[in-house]
Amino acid sequence: MLRCPVPSLLVVLTAILTVCPSGSAASVEPPVRTPVTAGDLLRMRTIREVVIDPEARFAIVSIESFDSKGDSDAGPEERRRPGDHEIRRHLHRVDLQDRNPSLIPLTFGDRRDGSPRISPDGSRLAFIRQAVSGGEDDEKPQVWVLPLNGGGEARPITRFEHGVSGAEWSPDGRHLLVETRWNLSDLIEAEGPPVWDAGRPGRLASEHAVEPDPDGTVEEVRAWLDANTDDRTPKLVNRLGYLGERAVEETWRPRQLMLVDREGEEEPIRLGKGVVDRRSGVFTVDGRSVVLVTTGGEQHPDLTLDSRLEIIDLETPDVARPLFDEDGWRVSDPQSGPDGSLIAFVAQRTDEPAYRGRQIGLVPASGGEPIWATSGEWTSVSSYRWGHEPATVLFTARRHGGVPFFTASPATLQPVESNRLREGLPAQVHGFDVGRDTTIWIESSAGAPSTLRVLDETGERLVFDPNPWIATREIARPTEDWITRPDGSQVQSWLLPPNGLLPGETAPLILAIHGGPMSMWGPAEPTMWLEWQLAAAWGYGVVYANPRGSSGYGERFQRGNHQNWGAGPAGDCLAALDAATERAWVDPDRLVVTGGSYGGYLTAWIIAHDHRFKAAVAQRGVYDLATFFGEGNAYQLVEWAFGGYPHDPRFAAMLDRESPVRHAARIETPLLVLHGEDDRRTGVSQSGMLFRALKVQGRPVEYVLYPGAGHDLSRSGDPVTRMDRLVRILEFFTRFAPPDETRLPSASPEPGGEVGLEKGI
Template sequence: MKATTPPNRALVTLVTLVTLLVTVGSARSAEPIVTSDLLRLRTASAIDVARDGTTAVFAVRSIHTADTEADDAAMPEHRSQSHIFAADLSTTPARVRQLTRGDRVDRGPRLSPDGRHVAFVRNGGHDDDDPAGARVWVMPLDGGEAWPTAPLPHGASGPTWSPDGRWLLVSSPLPLDEIDATPPWVADPAYATPADATPRPDGTRQEIRRWLADNARREDPVVINRLDFQDERRLSGPMRLRQLYRIDPHDTAATPVQLTSVAKDHRDAVFMPDGRSLLYHAKRQTGAHPDEVLATSLWQVDADGGNAREVLAIDGFALRGPEVSADGSVVAFLARALDEPAHRPYRLGVAPWTADTLGEPMWLTGEATLDASVRSFQWLPARSALVFNVARQGGFPLMTMGLGLLEPADLVSEIDGAQAGIHAYGVGGGTVVYAVTTVEQPCVIRVRDARSDRVVLDLNEWVQEKEIARPRSGWITRPDGRRVQYWVMEPTRRRPDERVPVALEIHGGPSAMWGPGELTMWHEFQLLCSWGYGVVYANPRGSGGYGYDFQRANYQDWGDGPAGDVLAVLDQVSLEDWVDSDQLVVTGGSYGGYLTAWIVAHDQRFRAAVAQRGVYDLTTFYGEGNAWQLVEWSMGGPPWDVRVRPVLQRESPLTSINRIRTPLLILHASNDLRTGVSQSEMLYRGLRRLGRPVEYVRYPDAGHDLSRSGAPHQRMDRLNRIVEWFERHVDNARPAPTLDRMRSWAPEPSEAATEEATPLGPATPPGSG
């Protein structure tokens, strides 16, 4: 007798087959992430929302490919640009307009109090243009051309409207010899400049000094007499200190009014609600050089520039970023304890404002309430509450807290169940507009108000046509009881029973934190998965986002402890049957470059490694990098301290260079003054002298931030060099992720594939409504 299939079983089989065909078809039609997708990424920053919550403005960064007649078609010119956009939030969907265009960098938009104009800062066509050329422009929102405000000799930035919209407050960095007041530390003969002498190379002592001073002012040569003499990509040159100016936003010919002329930086200045005075933060007056002072306090100055006075100082703390409540009764601010600057989080504080003075401050966050570092905050006027952004367990949520001192509450922490990374936001009325990164969306702008939480603008709709790898989160417990969070991403189009190579990615900082909403790594992680690599990343001890104790756990222990954490995570992931434990690679940048070198000097499991812009000798880092204070803060003191010397030697990867046998690619930018190229060159030369497999790549005219904001062709070169180095040393059967080659790489139908209906194509974008 012939067996028959029960009707319900036949139906299940048919549904399963249809699901499989749709899944495979989706996988075949979706495109892989490729290196050049970097050129398509658009991101948002500096969101500002009108007082009534009906309009938002923001800056959008994109990459433009210039039309050139270059002989080599493979080397077109790519330029980063930034333009101002506006969104009408009163309609659903929101109506979004691009306000500025062209080969330029427009940034930091701020809406006027009546919502009719937007002020912004315009540079030339490059991020690294001379800041002295930066100028504040104003543009009507209802149409019309933008116009420049009056120029300042050293540029202008940070425009802030007065409450009545009559003035703009800006800051400008003035050379020390253009500042009227003479601070105590200028008594140092190195600062003496005889103003009344005629500059002569063969004159009197005073004339020669004037001649030398004029040369130094032209930075030919650069004369250094500061402790902090390095910027990110160049020497600092003559000292410049930010002063405050009031400018007329509607009259280009009006002369700017200088409000301060004191030998200190004036930062984060805001108007009081009555418009009669300003608040800002500045270094405390101790008589010492500003480079030697970490403590900052809150100051007030009259709107016409007179009567500057300190209004709040807390011993042992650095205060910054004052913001005043709508009724002027409370000032909120950020503060960090200075006993352990490398490990203490920024906390949010408030203080009552009465009779032109600030009362006793209260802490809204801290180890007792919210043991996480507050990154920024804004007032939510409709509720007399604060909205703030924190780093917390791999996410960057928005939180809120009223002045009733209840516990902070999440405002936005997930999008459709996925952990979110909010990297910009603005508040107006009862409306919050924010830019968020999720797994499926590198950058989308959303609005949250009394009606709903909805999409304003998806800046990267092209991602919907791409294959996306999705991370899974996990935790491990280390022998000392510390719990370490990690994520693992399987490669796209992994065939059933296929074992693949895995890349261990390590973040910088060391106090940085990664998670699924990390905008800066979205493309790199997805690219590696497209090439057929699994990706594993973790937040080892010393990372932010897990409280003070966890962040301090790497004190005098940059190597063994954090390395043990990430390797234990890799051990855990390697238990999964899709991981080829003989095909492991590792990479990281900055502190991640340090830990990459440390790991391959102490562990031989990796087939290849890429150390990027790292620190490998902590003693020389003290003099070479502008982050030199990390040596004192994290290692216990300066290199000449006899108690610290053995710590620096023990914690420097260069000390164990003779143990490195893993093929190592070293990447560094020539103008990187955060870590300095000699770090990489010592590592390279030592390995070359030992006859080990090593290659060294230097990127000309680039800085420490190459991977995030460098020249687009260098960013693509970096990505391809990392992948190509891995490909040299692992056995990867996956073809390169170009569309024509990947069409034949869809998963084969199998029993295993039909058991779980896991979509292989792009998911519906979250929050599409």
């Protein structure tokens, strides 16, 4: 059983008593804080999801950890090879009526359990499970149900061919609404052919009434060819969105909503008609209807960003009635209001998808015009829930480096922000739920990358910190700055000093650049927390900014990089660097730069135009916009950000001008290029082009490819491969801009991969 640490003082005292169990708190020396290490990645525990019982008696959390395979007694060298660790997610129960609650593990083993949903009466837990090793390797994620009262084992209630991606309880707790994917051929067999073109020039989609034969008639040859493509030998591509994150997905598999009984014994019922994509279904509060999002109909869903909000009466499950269906909008995440009269949803205009904010609309369940509770101009909604007051919604949004709460209703002209600061720095909310005057949320801060907090009638309190070992580490804290640019825009940045810097000492500085380009960083950014702290432990400072094009500062600022990915954002980042170099401890002769994805793009752009950097690391970037349009699954960014395509003479010259590889002749800075071999988001040949462009010129460049890694390597890749990336970047910097030798790591403690939640947290 896990005892939850509460105030930070108790965390420190607990750490002391753990090291010296025989001593008393009054006589124990303060703990010696040690630097963060790369091996600490294996100690990290991250709270991924939280849901609360409607009566706010308890909550369920999904916690991610890195667990070693095989022999748990293996030495550190054996535990630090790629593939030696697995990413697992397990579910835990938290009693919210206990002021010092314990976490009760509910699931175990080589699995990733997520998307928890508590039944309305609190007696059952539905969740989505996927095995990560062993004999179940090939199984798709399915819905499992676990009794919460009186014990019992979890058991699967779905067995869909392509797995599931969502499940929601009916108000009476007897059914679940499950989202799964269908084979297009099966849907056409049930519904008939779609009205849109199948994408086979000169061919009609049809069933073959002949035997396949490569030497037969034309019809028999076609049957033989179609049989081969059915077996994916070869893969026939006739859709725009044929690239997934790591593989070719040549066949569109529409999402469908299925009504499943809680025991999994009855035949599932598909809701709606037609060859369309249906998703994000939820029950109305009376349980008589389902609200959902639909895409497609008149054209292939790949060809439109628009979607519509529909409602289906379960008495007539084939009939869908539109609730919000306006051209130029895409919708998501419907939620039925507490009294059932209103349906909330998130909507975003599709005319400028790279810049438009997500806003909350409220529409009568009986039909009618929507009421907009928020505007996308200043806040773009991340997630939301119906609030505790009538017709009020609680939502989160990126804002000036943080992700705070906002409250909105049709009666308010402007959403009310709830200031979320920890130690004077913006925190970030990464998921939350509400129930009976209680709000519970997952939070990251500059001092803690993942915590669980609650607000109820007694006030706000910390419920659980899965990483108490951080109290024994040296943690650097950043300072904030705002820079006014020549065009009058304001750019926010932060400067993180290295640990243990003494008066009069200087240190090298890393300019770190985020991706997106519409992402946003702040002191509480959980995906960068360990990376920045590790840099500080090695003796490097870090400066990072949110240049024009970043989210969190309104639509106008986000639109500021339109047709200007290079010079404008680069100037913003360099202005933050210039401000940082005014600090006495920053050595202007030891500057380095790095970034990933769009940050990799901007890294390459900067070193082609500014030669002050001693070294650079460009990670999984886009360096040639024309080939990115062909090989990246995020190809739409070319049109969205620049207005057109590489084959259009009106845009070809601009895309060339904005491509860093076209400026490679000017790059002199020693460069390390990193990319995952299976990255389909930007495309791995992007890095190959940049590497070769420099190599043929005899420039100092090194290229590292990570086998089996996708674009998300730094966030969700193999744990030891992620360690390799962290250390490889810093090692490269030490070649050209080393910190003082006394700050370089000497001996690292053993990684904490074996320190599971069951042991001492």
